[in-house]
């Protein structure tokens with residue numbers, strides 16, 4: 041058991057501050073991040089910490105929404121280490137609203153704060169004091185401090201303590217709380233929950249550490265944050281922090297008691313106080329005074345007001361005859377009554393994974409000071425309609441497994457524990473069922489048509505950082521702050537998994553064997569000559585059979601849902617990769633990594649082209665100066681013989697006039713191609729899977745995963761992947777299509793004019809490909825023919841699928857230009873450094889030749905962002921060559 045670090049944990053996580061009866065919550069927006077950081081530096085030391093377990097003096101705690109952390113400049117990859125639910129936010133998607141039951145009148149669009157129509161909330165300032173006067177003073181002091189610090193108050197959420205620690209319906213609240221292992225003791229072991237359920241950085245009920253956002257040490261030079269032992273030197277931003285759920289729940293007190301009154305009258309013909317309280321207690325599972333029905337089935341018992349060490353199954357209430365199965369406390373904490381084996385240790389163990397640490401307080405005046413249901417029933421409309429409810433706050437380390445699960449699978453589940461069409465009687469979403477069953481002997485009582493008694497006025501997910509993390513947030517923005525930073529933690533956690541290690545080993549063995557077979561180049565050449573064409577034809581035949589007529593025109597694209605997000609993810613994977621591998625050194629490209637050679641060339645458009653081909657750069661017979669980069673596949677720089685056998689080519693024409701997509705290069709036109717006619721992945725969605733596998737060190741599994749195989753792509757790549765002898769002897773293909781003027785699409789390819797196939801040396805040096813280029817270009821000029829293939833059939837020559845080779849039977853390759861690489865020497869450090877500064881991007885193009893298809897669209901973002909990261913790591917400026925160096 042790891043010792044809790046009380047001097048780093050915010051006090052509200054360990055204590056409900058019972059002695060501080062006055063509280064308020066201020067939702068703030070950050071207008072000026074620099075001033076907000078100064079303010080945070082000032083107040084960070086005043087945040088109440090858990091070492092003062094039950095403070096008696098005014099206290100303050102701080103929590104942040106995801107946008108708030110973004111504004112404060114937390115590094116990009118640290119932000120990505122937060123849970124997806126937190127990143128998305130409580131009101132972030134229809135899906136999340138559906139899970140939480142935040143629909144119809146409770147939908148975020150209807151909220152008073154936290155919703156899409158409200159001002160954004162960046163942070164929550166929680167203030168607590170022993171008296172109202174003390175709270176007023178505290179609020180005044182804080183308001184004057186943050187008003188000058190670029191922070192704006194968006195919403196003040198108040199609280200009002202009610203007599204006898206009750207909530208508005210009239211029941212004692214805050215009795216049952218899980219006990220922290222390491223912080224509190226309990227006679228009942230079932231109540232003790234591992235600290236990792238409520239704190240990041242500690243073991244949870246699954247025996248694991250909950251995923252925590254990490255910071256690269258270069259982003260934390262003063263080592264404010266603690267190092268994370270299992271993650272190769274990353275610093276742990278999340279340690280001692282937790283997620284805070286805030287929901288403002290308005291309560292219709294008179295509505296509840298009127299319904300109870302009507303129901304009692306309906307079932308027994310008469311309504312009296314005792315019967316009303318009896319039914320209400322059945323709905324809650326405790327008596328108004330707090331005694332649990334399981335222990336005090338007949339009447340309230342003040343001696344059991346704080347009783348919490350009971351279990352439904354073990355204590356003889358398996359059937360809910362005392363506390364109904366669907367009662368509020370039985371749904372929100374079923375204790376030992378969970379299937380499949382109620383009463384067993386495993387039932388308790390499952391339950392422990394869904395506990396919440398409640399920190400809420402009531403707000404608004406009570407409907408009647410007496411808190412008596414009779415008085416509630418007698419209240420007038422003005423009193424009944426006054427705002428009142430519960431500021432529901434709960435702490436949990438895993439939003440989806442804890443709060444969201446309880447809300448979705450238990451509170452709002454119409455079939456919870458075998459019930460039919462009923463949700464939590466106090467606060468359930470009636471769309472899933474409005475019934476209530478009170479088990480009884482000999483007969484149960486069933487009520488129908490329960491109205492909603494609780495509705496949602498606003499809410500948000502916050503993060504409660506530890507004290508060190510608060511200080512870190514307050515420091516100046518990091519060097520690589522806003523967009524890119526360290527490897528994200530998921531990779532770190534995956535690394536610990538035994539399956540991943542096995543998968544990696546297998547992947548390495550497979551890769552090594554594939555590499556080994558490639559050494560037999562002569563045999564391979566014979567095999568290629570005999571089989572390559574037939575294999576490709578057969579695989580293409582299979583792929584063609586899958587193509588469907590989507591009703592698209594020539595050159596028409598089909599935007600796919602979610603492709604923007606996928607492009608973002610791929611960018612993240614690649615930037616993580618760059619940071620992980622080049623933190624200490626000179627960063628190379630994340631893909632097409634190794635530069636075999638950057639050479640000067642001339643791109644000559646042929647004379648006499650057909651009028652239909654005289655488009656864009658091919659408009660007239662002309663010669664463009666060009667930089668040509670021959671590169672290896674990556675993602676790492678390896679000895680040439682160890683690469684995966686597919687090379688890449690980047691051509692940058694200069695002096696090209698026309699309208700562009702990016703401002704960074706005004707007169708270039710880039711062509712990018714690889715030494716295979718199909719792309720490694722058919723779509724950007726599959727590309728993300730490949731990137732994930734690369735990140736995990738299991739690239740082979742992308743192709744061979746039996747549950748999501750890419751066998752045909754593996755074959756196509758395998759047929760073209762080989763140990764090359766000289767990049768100048770290879771053919772290259774664009775694989776993906778490009779626009780050709782308007783309403784036309786094309787793919788391009790390059791083929792060396794001289795058909796030589798030299799041999800790979802038996803003992804190749806690490807850079808034998810560069811050496812081969814050096815000696816070839818020292819001896820003679822090399823020329824490539826540049827071909828275009830026009831799209832003539834939108835079905836069989838698809839735009840969106842890069843595994844399909846456009847059949848030459850439908851459209852031939854047409855030679856339109858020559859790439860001339862003159863004799864030259866290029867093998868020097870300056871030229872290599874220059875190659876790093878160049879950015880080859882298919883979107884460096886004139887509008888007539890823009891990329892088409894999902895991978896082309898994604899590359900716009902990916903190339904641009906990853907080349908920025910590379911140049912940032914290397915502290916190099918991106919340059920646009922003009923040809924002046926020729």
Ligand code: HEM
Nearest residue numbers: 207211212213214215216289369372373430446447467494
């Ligand atoms: C206005 C809304 C609510 C009211 C009036 C209310 C009322 C109560 C009352 C009277 C108790 C029994 C006292 C106690 O054990 O502390 C209780 C317990 C509890 N409530 Fe609520 N509650 C509300 C909303 C929620 C929500 C939204 C959740 C979770 C998503 C929740 C989760 C719990 C849990 C976990 C317990 C403890 C159960 C146990 O451990 O036995 N409550 N609530």
